[in-house]
Amino acid sequence: MDKITKEKLEKYFGITKEALEKVEGNFDPARKKEAADFFDMASRYYADAQHFFSKNDYVNAFAAVNYAHGWLDAGARIGLFKVKDSRLFTVDD
Numbered sequence: 001m002d003k004i005t006k007e008k009l010e011k012y013f014g015i016t017k018e019a020l021e022k023v024e025g026n027f028d029p030a031r032k033k034e035a036a037d038f039f040d041m042a043s044r045y046y047a048d049a050q051h052f053f054s055k056n057d058y059v060n061a062f063a064a065v066n067y068a069h070g071w072l073d074a075g076a077r078i079g080l081f082k083v084k085d086s087r088l089f090t091v092d093d
Helices: 006-023 029-054 058-077
Strands: none
Touching: 006 029, 006 058, 029 058
16 A cells, blocks of 8 residues: 555545535635635645646645645634534544
8 A cells, every 4th residue: 555546546536525515615604714715725735636636646646635635624623614524524423
């Protein structure tokens, strides 16, 4: 397990895309600006990951998709996103 494979990347892309879809529109109304900022950063890293993937740069694609999910997970953890899904985020169901 010391290689970043296309299959592994596709798995992480799927998980992160699902997380992006789950948080979109589920921002804490009192902290909407901060939630939008976290979502924007996650979306940009996800787009970067797709770009690297299309260039067969799997190392940078893997890094970027994990950064994307990290922004989403952090936002969920501090309550910027109103999600209850411990499969996708480090939050309680």
